[in-house]
């Protein structure tokens with residue numbers, strides 16, 4: 001049981017549209033907010049695409065009216081005050097830039113009623129870096145979704161030292177009510193749980209390649225047979241996308257990470273090989 005009824009999602013990009021749709025799919029009334037009418041028009045097309053994807057990928061109930069009902073549960077706004085005036089929960093899914101997020105929270109603090117809980121979907125910024133701008137650190141928390149939320153349905157939930165325990169529990173209940181698996185994180189930690197495991201794992205695989213120790217196929221085969229995992233690290237790179245892998249490696253001054261970024265750029269990105277999305281990455285995939 002959750003006490004949350006009305007949800008506003010700020011940002012209708014890749015993740016914001018998925019979070020809004022998944023929430024609406026589970027019967028919540030959702031306002032999708034973005035900065036102008038043009039982007040809102042684009043968002044409507046994104047939502048229509050998601051409605052079809054849920055049907056195509058056989059999400060339970062989608063074809064029996066679930067997708068249509070989800071679309072009907074979403075309304076749209078490009079006026080922040082109107083979008084949040086009655087929200088129980090605002091999920092912030094704006095670009096990964098601290099300045100942008102701080103501006104958004106400073107405005108939100110003025111416009112949202114005291115009851116509203118704010119949650120950030122930031123992947124790399126710690127909620128404590130934003131908590132003071134919210135004006136309500138006790139009602140502020142990180143709620144982190146993974147791309148393709150209807151399949152990879154983890155919801156990593158992480159408060160700061162100021163988050164009220166009751167708010168933490170409210171978000172755990174909300175996650176469950178929206179078809180997510182709540183991942184409760186006891187202390188603030190960069191990378192949450194998933195990326196704390198995945199990033200070092202993928203980096204180690206990149207090092208093996210850069211150092212000329214083994215080819216991707218051999219690394220992946222070892223991992224699959226040795227652990228029983230269905231995919232090796234280079235197969236995972238292709239799914240994550242080589243542009244994202246490049247961005248993460250290029251940001252890191254470690255010479256090994258820089259060498260991996262260079263390899264990704266020269267051998268893959270410059271040739272339009274971005275992973276499964278383009279049909280070519282470390283492996284080739286049948287065209288969709």
Ligand code: NAD
Nearest residue numbers: 010011012013014015016093094095096121122123145147
């Ligand atoms: P995106 O660029 O696809 O979308 C961002 C959206 O925010 C755009 O629609 C943009 O118009 C809107 N926006 C810009 N300024 C705004 C403002 N002031 N107020 C409201 N909306 C504003 O980005 P994304 O990939 O959806 O990422 C958004 C957040 O989600 C980031 O914090 C990112 O770390 C996190 N995240 C992304 C992924 C992913 O795979 N893309 C996964 C997990 C978490």
